[in-house]
Amino acid sequence: MLRPLIEKEVKDLLRDPRIWVPILISFLIFPALGYAQSSLILRESVEAFTRELSVEVQYIGQSPDLDAFSSILSNFFALSNIKIAPKGSFPEKADALLIINATSIRDLLSGGRVSAYLVYTLSTSTTMGEEVTQRVSRALTEASRTYLLSAMNLAALANSITAPSITSYIPYIEERKAIIGGIGPGDIAFLLLAALMIPIIVTIIIFLILQYSATSMAIENEEKTLEILFSMPIPRWSITMAKLTASAIIGGLSVLGFVTGFIIYQNMIMESVRGGTQAVNITISTPITGAPIPAEIQDLLRIHLGNYSVARIVDLIMPSLSSIAILAVYIIEVTILAGVLGIIIGGMSSDVRMAYTISGSLTPPIIIFAIAAFYLDPQRVPGWLLLTNPLTGTILYSRIAFSGLSPGPEIYLYLAVSGAVVAVLIYLSGRMLSLETLERARRGAWGIFKRRRIT
Amino acid sequence: MSEHSVIVDKLVKIYGGSVRALNGISFKVDRGSIYCLVGPNGAGKTTTFRILSTLILPTSGDAYIEGYHVVREASRVREIISYLPEEVGTYRNISGLEYLSIVSKIYFKGREAEEVLERGIKISGLSEKDLARPMKQYSKGMKRRIQVARALMILPKVAILDEPTAGLDPVQKAEIRRIIKSYSKSYRTTILLSTHEMGEAEDLCERVSIIDKGYIIAEGSVSDIIASQGARNLEEAFLKLVSR
Numbered sequence: 001m002l003r004p005l006i007e008k009e010v011k012d013l014l015r016d017p018r019i020w021v022p023i024l025i026s027f028l029i030f031p032a033l034g035y036a037q038s039s040l041i042l043r044e045s046v047e048a049f050t051r052e053l054s055v056e057v058q059y060i061g062q063s064p065d066l067d068a069f070s071s072i073l074s075n076f077f078a079l080s081n082i083k084i085a086p087k088g089s090f091p092e093k094a095d096a097l098l099i100i101n102a103t104s105i106r107d108l109l110s111g112g113r114v115s116a117y118l119v120y121t122l123s124t125s126t127t128m129g130e131e132v133t134q135r136v137s138r139a140l141t142e143a144s145r146t147y148l149l150s151a152m153n154l155a156a157l158a159n160s161i162t163a164p165s166i167t168s169y170i171p172y173i174e175e176r177k178a179i180i181g182g183i184g185p186g187d188i189a190f191l192l193l194a195a196l197m198i199p200i201i202v203t204i205i206i207f208l209i210l211q212y213s214a215t216s217m218a219i220e221n222e223e224k225t226l227e228i229l230f231s232m233p234i235p236r237w238s239i240t241m242a243k244l245t246a247s248a249i250i251g252g253l254s255v256l257g258f259v260t261g262f263i264i265y266q267n268m269i270m271e272s273v274r275g276g277t278q279a280v281n282i283t284i285s286t287p288i289t290g291a292p293i294p295a296e297i298q299d300l301l302r303i304h305l306g307n308y309s310v311a312r313i314v315d316l317i318m319p320s321l322s323s324i325a326i327l328a329v330y331i332i333e334v335t336i337l338a339g340v341l342g343i344i345i346g347g348m349s350s351d352v353r354m355a356y357t358i359s360g361s362l363t364p365p366i367i368i369f370a371i372a373a374f375y376l377d378p379q380r381v382p383g384w385l386l387l388t389n390p391l392t393g394t395i396l397y398s399r400i401a402f403s404g405l406s407p408g409p410e411i412y413l414y415l416a417v418s419g420a421v422v423a424v425l426i427y428l429s430g431r432m433l434s435l436e437t438l439e440r441a442r443r444g445a446w447g448i449f450k451r452r453r454i455t
Numbered sequence: 456m457s458e459h460s461v462i463v464d465k466l467v468k469i470y471g472g473s474v475r476a477l478n479g480i481s482f483k484v485d486r487g488s489i490y491c492l493v494g495p496n497g498a499g500k501t502t503t504f505r506i507l508s509t510l511i512l513p514t515s516g517d518a519y520i521e522g523y524h525v526v527r528e529a530s531r532v533r534e535i536i537s538y539l540p541e542e543v544g545t546y547r548n549i550s551g552l553e554y555l556s557i558v559s560k561i562y563f564k565g566r567e568a569e570e571v572l573e574r575g576i577k578i579s580g581l582s583e584k585d586l587a588r589p590m591k592q593y594s595k596g597m598k599r600r601i602q603v604a605r606a607l608m609i610l611p612k613v614a615i616l617d618e619p620t621a622g623l624d625p626v627q628k629a630e631i632r633r634i635i636k637s638y639s640k641s642y643r644t645t646i647l648l649s650t651h652e653m654g655e656a657e658d659l660c661e662r663v664s665i666i667d668k669g670y671i672i673a674e675g676s677v678s679d680i681i682a683s684q685g686a687r688n689l690e691e692a693f694l695k696l697v698s699r
C-alpha cells in the first residue's frame with residue numbers, strides 16, 4: 001500500500017522542474033566559487049606578479065659605484081621580469097619611474113641606506129599598483145644587499161646574512177594528540193571548507209525539503225486530491241511516509257550535487273594554487289615541511305606531549321566511521337524533521353501561496369539557529385542543548401566530526417532524544433491528517449492572526 | 456442485509472460551533488440506484504458527502520454505508536466507497552495512465568490491479584496518447600474524466616460523486632453523464648450524486664432529495680416531485696420549493 005503512494009510522490013517530484021533548480025544550484029555553487037577564486041582572483045594576482053613590468057630608472061647625483069650598482073640592479077630586474085625602459089617612457093610607456101639617489105649608494109658601506117623614489121601609476125580599476133611597488137622595491141633591496149656584500153668581500157656569507165635563521169613549525173592538535181606533518185596551503189583551505197560544508201548543505205536541504213513538502217501538501221489541498229487520499233483505505237502514516245520519502249530523495253540528490261560540486265571546486269583550487277605557486281615561485285605562507293623530525297626533538301616532544309602521533313591533514317579531515325554514522329543519523333533526522341514540518345505547514349495552507357508564506361517566515365529562525373550552532377564553540381556549549389534536536393544537532397555535530405573531536409558516549413543519548421523529537425512530530429503530523437483537524441488548525445492560526453491585527 | 460445501500464439518519468453538522476450546515480437530514484438509498492442530492496449553493500450537499508466519505512465527523516446523527524457506520528467503522532467504509540470531491544484536480548506531473556495505475560495498486564494486487572486499470576482506461580474514454588501525457592496538460596474535461604474513471608474503476612459498492620459535471624461545457628457534461636449512466640447499467644453500483652442542475656437530475660437520477668439550508672425539503676422520484684408541486688418540470692418544482 002505504501003509502494004504506490006511512494007511511486008506517486010516520487011514521479012510527481014522528479015518531473016517537477018522546480019526541484020531541479022535547487023539541486024542544480026547545490027551542484028554549481030562551489031564550482032562557480034572555485035572559478036571565481038582560481039581563474040579571476042588567483043590568476044590576476046599571479047599575472048600581476050609575473051607579467052613583464054617596464055620601469056624607467058633615473059639616477060640623481062654622481063657616484064663612482066654607479067656602473068657596478070646599476071649592472072647588479074639590472075640583473076635583479078631581469079630575474080623579476082622587469083624591463084628597464086628608455087628615458088622619457090614614464091608615464092605613457094612605462095609602469096613606474098625609479099629615481100635613485102646615486103650619492104647614497106656609497107653610504108651603504110658606512111651604515112647608511114640607498115635612498116630612492118618610486119613613482120607609479122595607480123589604477124582604480126584593477127588591483128595593479130601594489131605588485132609594482134613590491135616587485136621593484138624587492139629587486140632594489142636585493143641589488144643593494146648584493147652590492148654591499150660584494151663591496152665588503154662578504155659574498156660567501158650571503159645566505160647567513162639574508163636568512164640567518166630557519167624555524168620548522170610543528171602544529172599540535174590537542175584533541176587528537178597528534179602533530180601535523182606535510183601540510184600545504186591548499187590543505188588548510190580544504191580543512192576549513194570541509195567543516196563549513198555540512199552546515200551549509202544541511203541548511204539548504206532543510207529549506208528545500210520544507211518548501212517542497214509544504215507546497216506538495218498545499219497543492220493536494222488545493223486540488224482536493226488530499227480528500228481523495230483521506231477517503232481511501234490507506235493508513236494515515238503511509239501518506240506521511242510517502243511524502244517523507246520524497247523529501248529524503250531531494251535531500252539525497254542535493255547532497256550528491258553538493259559533494260560533487262565540492263570535489264570539483266577542491267580540484268580547481270588545488271590546481272590554481274599549485275600553478276600559481278610554480279609561476280611566481282613564491283610561497284603563499286611559510287610551508288611546513290614533512291621533513292623528518294630528529295630523534296632528540298622527538299624525545300623532547302614526548303616529554304611535553306606524551307604519546308603523540310604524526311597525522312596528515314587528510315586524517316584530520318576524515319571523521320571516524322562512528323562519527324560519520326552519527327552524522328548520517330542526524331542528517332536523516334533533520335531531513336525527516338523538515339519534511340514533517342512541511343507537511344504540517346502545507347496541510348494547514350489552503351493554497352500554495354500560503355504555504356510559501358508560512359515556510360518563508362520560518363526561514364529567519366532556522367538561519368539564526370544554524371548560525372548559532374555554527375559559531376558556538378563546540379567545547380563550551382552545553383551539548384544537551386544543541387545536540388538533542390536534529391537541526392542544531394546536525395550542524396554542531398558536523399563541526400565536531402570534521403574537527404577531529406570525538407564526543408563521549410552521551411552523544412548516543414542525545415541522538416536518541418532528537419530521534420524521539422522527530423518521532424513525536426511524525427506522530428503529531430499523522431494525527432493532524434484529517435480534513436477536520438487541518439481546518440480547525442487553519443482557523444486557529446487565522447484566529448491568532450486576526451486577534452493580533454485588532455489590538 | 457437491507458435493500459438500502461446507504462442510510463442517513465438525522466444527520467446534523469455544525470461547523471465551528473455556529474454554522475449549521477445540516478439540520479438533521481435523513482434519507483435511504485436503494486442498492487444499485489442513482490440517488491441525487493439537488494440543492495442550491497450552500498445547501499449542505501458537500502457536507503453530507505464528506506460525512507459519508509468519512510472525511511469529517513457529524514455533530515450528531517448516524518449514517519451507514521452497506522451496514523457500516525461511517526464514524527465507528529470508518530476504515531471498513533473506506534474499503535467499499537469511492538469519493539469524487541467537487542472541483543477536483545489532479546497531480547500535475549503524473550500521466551493519466553500512471554495515476555489510474557497507482558490507484559489500482561492501492562486497492563488491488565497483480566492481475567486484479569491490471570483488470571481494474573483496464574476498466575479505468577475504458578471508462579475514461581481517453582486515447583492512449585492522451586493517457587500518456589502529464590495531467591497538467593489536460594483540459595478540465597479530461598481531468599474530470601480521469602477522476603470519474605478513478606472513482607468508478609475499482610467497482611466500489613457506493614460511489615459518491617460531488618457535482619461531477621460542475622464547471623464543464625455542455626458537451627463534456629453530457630459525456631460525463633453518459634459515462635455514469637452506462638457504468639450504472641453495467642455494474643449496478645449504488646451512485647450518490649449531487650448537482651444543482653435540474654436537467655441533469657432529470658436525466659440521471661432515479662430518486663432525488665431536494666436539500667436547502669441543511670433541510671431536506673422534498674424527496675422522491677423526479678416525476679413524483681414534479682407532480683407534487685404541480686409543476687411542468689423539475690426546475691419549476693425546485694424553484695417553488697426553494698422559494699417557500
Ligand SMILES: Nc1ncnc2c1ncn2[C@@H]1O[C@H](COP(=O)(O)OP(=O)(O)OP(=O)(O)O)[C@@H](O)[C@H]1O
Binds near residue numbers: 475496651
Ligand atoms: N469548512 C467549513 N467551515 C465552516 N462552514 C462551512 C465549511 N464548509 C461548508 N460550510 C458551510 O456549510 C454550509 C453548507 O456548505 P456545503 O459546502 O455543504 O454546501 P453545498 O450544498 O455543497 O454548496 P455548493 O453547491 O456551493 O457546493 C454553507 O453555509 C457553508 O458556508
Ligand SMILES: [Mg+2]
Binds near residue numbers: 500502541617
Ligand atoms: Mg458543494
